[in-house]
Amino acid sequence: MEFTHIFGELFIGYFLLLLLTKVLGKTQITQITTFDFVSVLVLGELVGNAMYDAETGIKEIIYSILVWGGLIYITEFITQKFRKSRQLLEGKPSIIINKGKIDFNELKKNHLDINQLQHLLRAKDVFSITECAFAILETDGTISVLKKSAFVNPTKQDMNLPLDIISLPISIIQDGEIIKENLPRVGWNEDQLIQELKKQNVQSHKDILYAEWREGSPLFIQSYKMN
Template sequence: MEFIHMFIKLTIGFILFFVLIRIIGQKIIGQYSPYHFITAIVLSELLGNSIYQREVTITEIIFAIVVWGCLLFIIEYIFQKSLTIRQKLEGNPAILIRNGQIDFEQLKKSKLNLNQLQSLLRQSETFSIREVAFAILEPNGSVSTLKKSAYQKTTLEDLNLPNQTVYLPVTIIRDGKLIKESLRELDKDEVWLYRQLDIKGIERMEKVLFAEWLEGDGLFVVEK
């Protein structure tokens, strides 16, 4: 009876873990698929119980690990046999940036904000949103990018050109709010910023969702 009870708890736990991860979003699981992430958590806990809790018998631990392994095997088998179920459980890639424009609905559905999007882009060696033609959030939580043609890799050596100074993009406005530290870093003031926005045909800062300055390339603005 005890083993049946453990089997039920493990099965329910597996399902609830899976649902929770799908609700929270892919960003929490890093480079793992959802069921690999669950496996790592639960198996480590099972091993911890076997070492530190004397009342848990070796037989119970072996049974729990075997059941858990069987659940994973069944899920893996289902994934291989059914594309539809695999897409439902693992999720589909989400296009966060399409033709250079941020898809805020997809960003919201993926439980991401602009900070997190910028962080994911930097991890893929993309330091400015302006460089991106397409950005796709993969089911494992990573972001794949296709850069605009002007920013695709061509070495200076290929063109026989001298080395040039490289500048880091500075985010000035995020989620419609001014980042004053960024202005100080650039040694600029709000008058300068409003002048730059006016050049873009934007009268009020409240209309701006995201703005970024890159030396040599000017101000990049995403309006609300």
């Protein structure tokens, strides 16, 4: 009965957490703030601790997750509707480098040291603080950087070069399997895809690890065997 009880709690908790993440949105993962981090930890603890508590049943797990999820949902709703509440509940970005100068007070306020700042800058391909004009520490802990003009790569527009067409690449084959739902997006059917493969001396799509279509470019094909 103990194993059945644990299985039931895990099963119910799994689907409730899955449902809750769908309702709350992707920001719980992709743009996690301090509040989001705490809320996710608590959700995990509610299920984890209840698993090994004999006095806690499925009803208590459902109730706890729904109440905590409801509180998070209300908080997210408030921050969306009332702009002034965002600073209190989510925090605000901090300018830690301003006009090329490190703002020590902002570093101290955000509990950052120089080594941590350098690490964040390197993640943005800035290997010297002298290259940076502005750096903003976002609420999710990432950093946004604006380089000084002398260190910004020139664009095609700057060099008066013709601009290429920007298109989204579309996966056509993955792991030897045709992604049929993507074929209409490129205006192909399976027969047309096979013909394109034969043009590149590929006899079967099952030999392909990955194939990608992009407008204005030939079909990119990567077989299982590296040539």
